[in-house]
Amino acid sequence: MAMEVRYVGTRGRDLWRTYNYNELNILENGVLSEFLLAQQNLQTNIAAGRGANFRYAGPGTGTHPLPISLAYFSGLPASAADTAANYGSSNFASSTFLNQMAAYDSDVFAWASALDSTAGNRANALAAGLASNFLLANPNKLGGVNVTGNGNYTNYHSMQVELRRRMSSGLQFNTSYVFGRGYQSDFYSLRVPSLESLDDGGEGSVTHAIKGNWVYELPIGQGRRFASNAGPVLDRIIGGWQIAGTALLRSGAIVNFGNVRMVGFDINDLKDMYFFRKDAEGRVTMLPEDVIENSIKAFSVSASSATGYSSQGPPEGRYFAPANGPDCIETINNNYGDCGARVIEIDAPWVRNMDLSIVKLVPITGRVRAEFRIEMLNAFDVVNFNPNTGVGSTTGTGYEVTGLTGTSARIIQLVSRVSW
Numbered sequence: 346m347a348m349e350v351r352y353v354g355t356r357g358r359d360l361w362r363t364y365n366y367n368e369l370n371i372l373e374n375g376v377l378s379e380f381l382l383a384q385q386n387l388q389t390n391i392a393a394g395r396g397a398n399f400r401y402a403g404p405g406t407g408t409h410p411l412p413i414s415l416a417y418f419s420g421l422p423a424s425a426a427d428t429a430a431n432y433g434s435s436n437f438a439s440s441t442f443l444n445q446m447a448a449y450d451s452d453v454f455a456w457a458s459a460l461d462s463t464a465g466n467r468a469n470a471l472a473a474g475l476a477s478n479f480l481l482a483n484p485n486k487l488g489g490v491n492v493t494g495n496g497n498y499t500n501y502h503s504m505q506v507e508l509r510r511r512m513s514s515g516l517q518f519n520t521s522y523v524f525g526r527g528y529q530s531d532f533y534s535l536r537v538p539s540l541e542s543l544d545d546g547g548e549g550s551v552t553h554a555i556k557g558n559w560v561y562e563l564p565i566g567q568g569r570r571f572a573s574n575a576g577p578v579l580d581r582i583i584g585g586w587q588i589a590g591t592a593l594l595r596s597g598a599i600v601n602f603g604n605v606r607m608v609g610f611d612i613n614d615l616k617d618m619y620f621f622r623k624d625a626e627g628r629v630t631m632l633p634e635d636v637i638e639n640s641i642k643a644f645s646v647s648a649s650s651a652t653g654y655s656s657q658g659p660p661e662g663r664y665f666a667p668a669n670g671p672d673c674i675e676t677i678n679n680n681y682g683d684c685g686a687r688v689i690e691i692d693a694p695w696v697r698n699m700d701l702s703i704v705k706l707v708p709i710t711g712r713v714r715a716e717f718r719i720e721m722l723n724a725f726d727v728v729n730f731n732p733n734t735g736v737g738s739t740t741g742t743g744y745e746v747t748g749l750t751g752t753s754a755r756i757i758q759l760v761s762r763v764s765w
Contacts, residue, residue: 351505353525359495362532366490367481368678371457374479375413377676380453382409384446387648397649398438399446403429416473417460423474447646448653450667453674496539501527515562515569523554534678542688543599552692554595561588585706590699590724597693602665602734604675604685608643609663610636612689620694621730621746629746631733637744639664645739665736693732696750699724709763718760726755 371377386399389407402408412426418434425431436442445456461467461480471477483490503525510518527544544550564570566584575583600619607615618636623629630637639660644667652659653671660666668685669675675682701724707715729751735744 346508346510349505349507351507353501353503353505355499355501357497357499360497360499361493361495362497364492364494364496364532364535364538366492366535367483367486368535369454369457369480370482371453372676376457376460376480377453377674379411379413380446380451380456381674383411383414383442383456384448384451385409386411387443387446388448391649396438397443399442400432400437401426401429402432413475414460416475417466417470420469420472443648445648447648448671449669450644450646451669451674452680453676454678454680496532497530499527499529499544501525501544512560515564516559517561518557518559520557521555524552525554526552533681536677537681540681540687542601543690550598552596552599553695554593556591556593556595558591559589563587581707585708587702587704587706589702589704592699593696595696597696597732599690600693600732600734602686602689602691602736604668604680604687605689605736606666606668606670606685607689608660608666612691614663615689616691619691619732628741629730630735630744631746632735632744633663636663636665637735637741640666640736640744641739641741643667644737667737696729697725697727698729698751699727711765713763713765716760716762716764720758720760722756722758723751724755728753 371380383399386401386408387397390396390398390400390402393402393406395402399411399414400408401410406429410426411432412423414437415421415426415431415434416423418436419431421431441459442456445452445459457480461470467477467484470479477484481487503523505521505523507519507521509520510516527550528541529544530539530541532538533540563586565572565586567573567575567580569584572579572583602615610618618633619631621629621631622633624634632640639662642654642657642660643664645655645657646653646667647655650656654660668680668682670684673684675684677683681687701721703719705717707717709715729749730746731748731750733744733746733748738744
């Protein structure tokens with residue numbers, strides 16, 4: 346027998362990454378400030394019975410002038426923004442813009458992108474005196490200005506323990522345990538050029554892994570403990586039996602819930618509640634029913650309702666919520682700012698599998714022998730589901746687990762071969 350303890354580590358440096366030099370700017374040009382005023386206008390106009398729109402309604406109405414929006418929609422300069430009659434454009438009531446202004450899941454980047462999305466709007470902005478690169482540094486490259494450079498990196502560290510035994514007294518086995526953690530960086534924004542997260546798709550995607558394989562020769566037949574004096578015919582019947590198998594027990598892949606908020610629970614609570622469960626109708630989910638129901642409500646938002654949510658009403662208790670809310674709006678492109686968690690990563694439930702074989706070896710003559718096997722793949726019929734977060738979905742089906750990892754059910758197969 347032998348035992349080995351090893352450290353295995355890798356490092357990747359100066360790996361390729363793509364930078365988009367046409368990232369939307371919402372800070373220095375005042376777009377974010379106007380977006381917040383537009384949200385206030387929307388709620389004020391609804392409350393005053395002026396309909397779902399974010400127009401400026403004049404002095405004393407509780408609404409605010411919106412010079413940037415007016416420039417894109419009507420081609421008028423900032424000096425015209427104080428005149429309510431100039432806000433006749435239908436864009437001030439368009440769902441293209443209103444849908445991005447929901448208080449509990451607003452998206453200033455989508456709103457700003459919609460401002461600049463048509464040639465007519467861009468021509469209006471130029472006519473109103475806005476610079477051609479007011480929102481984008483390279484306005485003539487609307488498809489993106491992507492530059493590949495060396496900026497990413499990866500790290501992996503693991504401890505490996507292996508115990509093995511050569512064939513002795515009819516028993517041979519090899520087992521191992523690995524504890525590993527991998528990290529990778531990625532580019533999200535020029536304001537957040539590098540963000541490290543656990544590797545959820547490469548070599549570090551499994552934290553714990555226990556593996557083993559073994560062969561046991563039954564001590565029956567010529568030269569064995571029992572019936573060692575058996576004749577050639579009897580030995581071919583009772584001798585040459587083996588039991589073999591392989592086993593795998595590992596933690597599930599790393600699951601990233603993304604840039605959201607956890608309300609009513611923390612990361613440790615999430616680890617405890619995240620496991621496979623089946624409801625009365627046979628649907629498999631990973632999260633408690635109350636968390637799913639209230640998360641659906643939290644992501645079903647409305648810019649024009651009194652509550653800020655859909656007809657289902659506001660969430661309560663425990664739930665996931667969008668990163669953006671009335672108290673905070675993400676100011677970094679790709680929504681990796683300081684409102685949400687940026688990344689919420691935990692290990693999925695453990696994966697288990699065992700394959701067993703019953704083997705019969707029959708010597709024929711010389712080196713020629715026949716082999717018969719009964720193999721049971723996934724011998725204990727364990728179902729290993731692919732984990733799912735569902736977070737962000739506004740329907741129950743988005744939280745259902747539908748995929749499997751590895752063998753889906755027990756498989757029994759018969760194998761025979763002749764070797765020489």
